[in-house]
Amino acid sequence: MESKEQSQEQVKERADITEHPNIKKVVSLESFVFMACFAVLFGVLGTKMGAINMLNTMMQTAYQLLMDTVFYIMAIAVLAGALSGLFTEFGVVAIINKILSPLMKPLYDLPGASVVGILATYLSDNPAILTLADDQGFRRYFKRYQLPALTNIGTAFGMGLIITSFMIGITSPTGESFVGPALIGNLGAIVGSIVSVRLMLVFTAKEYGKTEYCEVEGINAIMYTDYRMVRPGSAASRFMSAMLEGGKSGVGMGVAIIPGVVIICTFVMMLTNGPSETGTYTGAAYEGIALLPAIGDKLDFILKPLFGFASSQGVSVPITSLGAAGAAIGLVPKLVKDGMATGNDVAVFTAMCMCWSGYLSTHVAMMDSLGYSKMTGKAIISHTIGGLCAGVAAHWLYVLFSMIG
Known part of the structure; x- marks a missing residue:
């Protein structure tokens, strides 16, 4: 009798295991598909370049x-x-929050508190929005259909300050300043974020309606609108602490982007660049099979009017930003140095790198953290369209400002 009960328990445990979403059979179709893709990628590279x-x-x-x-x-x-640490500590961010909050409802159909999320992600990275969304005091401002859109609006501004600063710091061989194009790119990202959020809200409103507020535990959220937290001590000690702690967070972010830049950029460059100047492969850095430019040439009739890329190789930057914004901006200096990217390209790169900022690698986890996993597909579709609109807007804004200037 006891043996039979044990057998039934084992069967039940086995059934529970097989139903677990993260458990797969040892031999499955997925393994063979992966091996086939792996073999094709390295087979093409090895055949063209030599192993x-x-x-x-x-x-x-x-x-x-x-x-x-x-x-x-x-x-x-x-x-x-x-810089972001100092701006937060001494109230600059809070003042910007006060100024921008009234714009959030007409532009995004989101409560004014969501501008805090924009500032948090602009000064850091996409997941910063999750810390705010997890706070009951922050959630209380949102209706249920609005909360999933935090993923889209947060991602649209992720790493914004770092991307903008990086683009401004690129040296152009012609002496062109990229301050203007980088700022125009920020405007493009804003346009893309509005499109992404508005599309997402169409989907969520159909799913949840527009009346139900998020469930909270009654915590007063007055600090998000009228007060701010500061460090203890004198102004001088707060200045030093904010500056050093902010810099320390920058080190952490710099370390975090190493895998994305090194792995993704390496393969993207090998798919983007061609052989050496002699037309042969030598095993030197930055050689490749020029696959992406070939695809870009085929799509030039679409890419040129939409984004105005100076070279078909420019398409590699937004493609890379789908997985990692840090890796994407790492491609830009060489394109500029080789004369394959101009001010217009920098504006488009800034807009699309900000708006997409690796969303394919973060959207699933972010939506899951918010508790809206079933809306992940809608979020990705909305943000894909938003990122494309960001690039188009940046291009035509650059053309407009160039005509005025």
Whole structure:
């Protein structure tokens, strides 16, 4: 009898295991599909470049990206982190919040408190919105259909300060300043964010209606509108603490982007660049099979009027930003140096890198954290369209400002 009960329990446990979403059979279709894709990718690269050259180029490119790009981005992140820490500590962010809050309802159909999320993600990264959304005092301002859109609006401004600072700091071989294009790119990102959020709200309103507020536990959220938290001590000690702690967060962000920049950028560059100047493969850094430009040439009749790219290789930047904004901006200096990107391209890159900022790698986790996993597909669709609109808006705004200037 006891043996039969144990057997039934084992069957039940086995059924529970097989129903677990993160457990798969040892042998499944997924494994064979992955191996096929893996073999095709490295087969194409190896056949075109030669196996030894492919491996040497991969390692050399990864090393150059780490030394020349990652540490530069980290330095920018440290400075941007220190600046954001000071702005938060001494009330600049709070004042901006007060000024911008009345615009949120007509532009985004979101409560004024959501501007805090914009500022938080602009000064840091996409997931910063989740810390706010988890706070009962912040949630109480939102209706249920509005809360999932925080993923879209937060992602649209993720790493904004770092991306903008990085673009401004790029040196143009013609002496062109990229301050204007970077700021125009910010305007493009705003347009993209409005499109993304508004589309998302259409989906969520159909699902949840427009009347029900988010459930909260009655915590007073007055600090989000009338008060702000500061560090203890004198103004001088607060200044030093805010600056150093902000810089420290920049170091953390700089370290966090290393895998994305090194891995994604390496493969994107190998798919973007061609062989050496002699037309042969030598195993040097930044060589590749020029696949993405070939695709870009085929789509040039669409890309040119929409984004105005100076070169078909420019398409590699927004494609990379789908997975990692840090990796995407790492591609820009070389494009500018080689004359393949101009001020218009920088404006478009800024807008799309900000608006997309690696959303394919964060949207699923963010929607799950908010408790709206079933709306993830809608969020991704909305944000894909929003990012494209951001690039188009940046291009035509750049054309308009160039005509006026």
